[in-house]
Each structure stands twice: as C-alpha cells, then as structure tokens.
Amino acid sequence: xxxxxxxxxxxxxxxxxxxxxxWAALALCAYFAVHGVNAGLRxxxxxxxxxxxxxxxxxxxxxxxxxARFLYLPSxxxxxxPIAWLPYSAALVVWQLGSLAxxxxxxxxxxxxxxADGGVSxxxxxxxxxxxxxxxxxxxxANGQTNLYVLAAIVAALDxxxxxxxxxxxxxxxxxxxxxxxxxxxxxxxxxxxxxxxLASFALVLAFAVFVAPAPFLGFxxxxxxxxxxxxxxxxxxxxxxxxVLAQHGPPPGQSLLATAYRLFHYARGExxxxxxxxVLVAVRVASSVVFVGWLAxxxxxxxxxxxxxxxxxxxxxxxVALMLAPLVHKAHMSWMLVPVALLTLAPPAGLGRAARAVRxxxxxxxAALVALTTPALxxxxxxxHALDWNVVFFGLVAFxxxxxxxxxxxxxxxxxxx
Numbered sequence: 001x002x003x004x005x006x007x008x009x010x011x012x013x014x015x016x017x018x019x020x021x022x023w024a025a026l027a028l029c030a031y032f033a034v035h036g037v038n039a040g041l042r043x044x045x046x047x048x049x050x051x052x053x054x055x056x057x058x059x060x061x062x063x064x065x066x067x068a069r070f071l072y073l074p075s076x077x078x079x080x081x082p083i084a085w086l087p088y089s090a091a092l093v094v095w096q097l098g099s100l101a102x103x104x105x106x107x108x109x110x111x112x113x114x115x116a117d118g119g120v121s122x123x124x125x126x127x128x129x130x131x132x133x134x135x136x137x138x139x140x141x142a143n144g145q146t147n148l149y150v151l152a153a154i155v156a157a158l159d160x161x162x163x164x165x166x167x168x169x170x171x172x173x174x175x176x177x178x179x180x181x182x183x184x185x186x187x188x189x190x191x192x193x194x195x196x197x198x199l200a201s202f203a204l205v206l207a208f209a210v211f212v213a214p215a216p217f218l219g220f221x222x223x224x225x226x227x228x229x230x231x232x233x234x235x236x237x238x239x240x241x242x243x244x245v246l247a248q249h250g251p252p253p254g255q256s257l258l259a260t261a262y263r264l265f266h267y268a269r270g271e272x273x274x275x276x277x278x279x280v281l282v283a284v285r286v287a288s289s290v291v292f293v294g295w296l297a298x299x300x301x302x303x304x305x306x307x308x309x310x311x312x313x314x315x316x317x318x319x320x321v322a323l324m325l326a327p328l329v330h331k332a333h334m335s336w337m338l339v340p341v342a343l344l345t346l347a348p349p350a351g352l353g354r355a356a357r358a359v360r361x362x363x364x365x366x367x368a369a370l371v372a373l374t375t376p377a378l379x380x381x382x383x384x385x386h387a388l389d390w391n392v393v394f395f396g397l398v399a400f401x402x403x404x405x406x407x408x409x410x411x412x413x414x415x416x417x418x419x
Contacts, residue, residue, distance in 0.1 A: 048144030170201025370396035
C-alpha cells in the first residue's frame with residue numbers, strides 16, 4: 001500500500017521532466033525566432049523579405065516571379081497576402097510568431113499522429129525529435145523560411161488521414177503543395193493505397209489554389225503567364241542540359257542529392273565546367289531513378305503488409321525521398337525530418353531481428369550525429385560550416401531514410417512492443 005503512491009510520485013516526476021525539456025526546447029526556438037526577426041531587419045533582409053516583396057507584387061497585380069530570387073508559385077504569394085498588407089517590420093514579427101506557433105502545434109500533434117495506427121507513445125517523444133532537428137529548425141527561423149508552415153500542413157494532412165477524414169487530409173496536403181511543390185509527392189502514398197477521396201480532394205484543392213485563386217489579382221492571362229514563367233525559371237532547367245542548370249542557379253546549392261553529388265565531384269576533381277556538371281547530372285539522374293524505383297518497391301511492400309504504423313512510416317519515408325530528390329533543398333527544408341525522427345524514436349516494429357534492430361538504431365544515431373555536426377555551439381562555426389560544405393545533413397537524411405526502409409521492409413502485422 002505504501003509503495004504505490006511512491007511509484008506514482010516517481011512517474012509524475014518523470015513526466016514533469018519530459019514536459020520541462022519540451023518547453024525548454026520550444027523556449028530555445030523562441031530565441032531563434034527573435035534572432036530571425038533581427039536578421040530580417042538587417043540590410044538585405046532574409047528569405048522572408050523576398051516572400052514579402054513577392055506577395056506585395058501579387059497584390060499590385062504583378063507576377064511575383066518578377067521579384068528577384070522569388071522561386072515559388074503565385075499561390076505561395078497569395079498565402080502571404082494577409083500579412084503583406086502590414087508594414088514590413090510588423091509582417092516579419094507576425095511571420096516568425098506564426099512559425100513558432102506552427103512548430104509548437106507540430107510538437108504537440110506528432111506524438112498523437114505517429115502512434116495513431118498502433119503503438120505506445122513514450123514520454124520523450126515530446127522533445128527528442130525537436131532536439132535532434134534543432135539545428136535545422138534554427139536555420140528555418142534564421143532565414144525567415146516557410147518550412148514550418150508547410151510541415152504543419154503535412155502533419156495536419158497525416159493526422160486527418162489517420163483519423164479517417166480523407167477529404168480534409170487531401171485539402172491540407174494540397175495547401176502544403178501550393179506553398180512548396182515538393183509535398184505533392186506524398187499523394188503517391190494515397191495513390192498506391194487507393195485512397196480515392198483523399199486524392200480527389202487533393203487534386204481539386206490544389207488546382208483551385210494554383211490556377212484559380214491568384215487570378216483575381218493577375219487576371220487569367222496573367223496567371224497563365226506567371227505559371228509559364230515559373231516553370232521556365234524553376235522547373236525546366238533541371239530537365240535540360242548542364243549549361244541550363246549552371247545558367248539558372250550556378251553550382252547547385254543546398255543539401256539535396258543533386259547539390260551533394262555536384263559538390264563532392266567538384267572537391268574530387270577541382271572542376272566547375274559544363275562537362276563536370278553534365279557528368280554529375282547523368283549520375284544524379286541514374287541515382288534518382290534507383291531511389292525512386294526502390295522507394296516505390298518499399299511502398300508497395302509496406303501497403304501489402306499493412307503492419308502497425310505502416311501509414312505513418314510511408315508518409316515519413318516519402319518525405320525523406322522528396323527531400324533527397326528535390327533540386328533546391330537547403331538545411332532549413334530539412335526541418336521536415338521531425339516526422340521521420342519522431343517515428344524512429346518509437347520502439348522497433350515487430351519483424352525486426354536483433355541484427356536489424358541494431359542496424360536501425362545505428363542508422364538513427366548516425367543521422368542524429370551528422371545533423372549535430374552543423375551546430376556551431378558544439379564544434380565552432382568554422383567546423384559547422386565545413387560540415388555543411390560536405391553535405392552532412394544530406395547524409396543524415398540518408399541514414400534516417402535507411403532506418404525507415406529497414407522498418408518498412410521487415411515490419412509485420414503484429415502489435416508493437418512497448419517503448
């Protein structure tokens with residue numbers, strides 16, 4: 001009789017500790033948001049400055065793509081219209097507060113979402129994924145980026161789908177794809193699973209957001225011209241020759257497969273010619289095809305087995321593949337790894353033997369360590385910059401994706417073990 005209250009007190013203390021760590025991580029993100037406001041107020045501004053100018057251009061009836069370095073669809077500029085009416089400094093503060101609120105919602109929603117298909121939600125799920133990806137989240141705030149808004153829409157789509165609300169799920173995913181095209185790949189999960197209502201909702205809402213909603217500001221012909229301009233500037237070069245890629249963006253930046261291959265080949269050969277880029281493009285297209293076919297094979301196997309957490313795992317793996325294959329993925333985009341990391345925080349699924357569990361754990365730890373290498377507070381700013389130059393975030397993503405592939409391939413339809 002005396003041991004039971006003591007046990008309850010111990011559990012309560014543990015629960016409070018995990019909550020405290022979660023709040024501490026969010027408080028640190030609030031500091032990042034303040035730092036992002038300061039960065040956006042400096043001469044030259046931040047990425048938000050470009051978004052703001054693009055949205056103001058749309059409100060004035062001009063193609064947002066005419067703004068220098070605006071890379072997105074007119075629907076992205078339209079989504080920012082409510083705050084584009086504000087003075088720049090006020091809009092910047094609202095933007096960063098919105099990003100922080102989106103992150104707080106993601107952190108709260110993820111434990112429910114990643115265990116909705118079965119399994120136990122460990123208490124550390126409230127803070128471990130955020131701590132692992134903290135450097136990536138910091139980059140999003142520092143650059144005034146939109147990735148946390150997009151991730152919130154993706155998590156909302158996943159949550160609605162798991163709750164058997166396919167129409168709402170499709171609408172949320174369409175909103176994410178209207179902001180950044182990359183999340184559209186997630187619709188392939190529904191295609192393989194035959195989720196017709198979710199797909200129909202996704203297609204209709206996305207078509208409205210991209211082709212109809214901006215038309216009152218640009219006119220129908222202006223909307224068509226803006227979309228054509230976007231494709232010519234952002235999509236077509238990567239489907240063309242090496243000179244097209246270099247002419248558009250120079251050496252491919254970021255942490256994607258394309259940027260990683262180009263940078264490593266450049267370091268090995270010391271060349272920056274069209275011939276170098278042509279070789280890299282061939283290698284990347286072959287590697288991308290292998291990744292795409294392998295991902296489809298794993299996806300089909302996962303759907304057929306339909307093990308616990310299969311739907312969450314398919315979303316997380318597809319997000320990882322999308323980040324690998326998209327040409328312009330920077331460190332801030334990799335904050336989407338919150339979902340894969342959250343899933344890997346859970347206990348291994350049934351079906352993994354001892355060796356597979358060890359490999360899964362090893363890959364997850366390697367991924368976390370590689371992301372941590374980019375943190376200036378750990379090894380200094382010079383070391384962190386050098387680590388980014390070697391695209392360690394990309395290789396961290398590959399490690400996380402490898403662990404998810406192992407889970408999806410081996411998991412079987414049995415209850416998960418307790419975390």
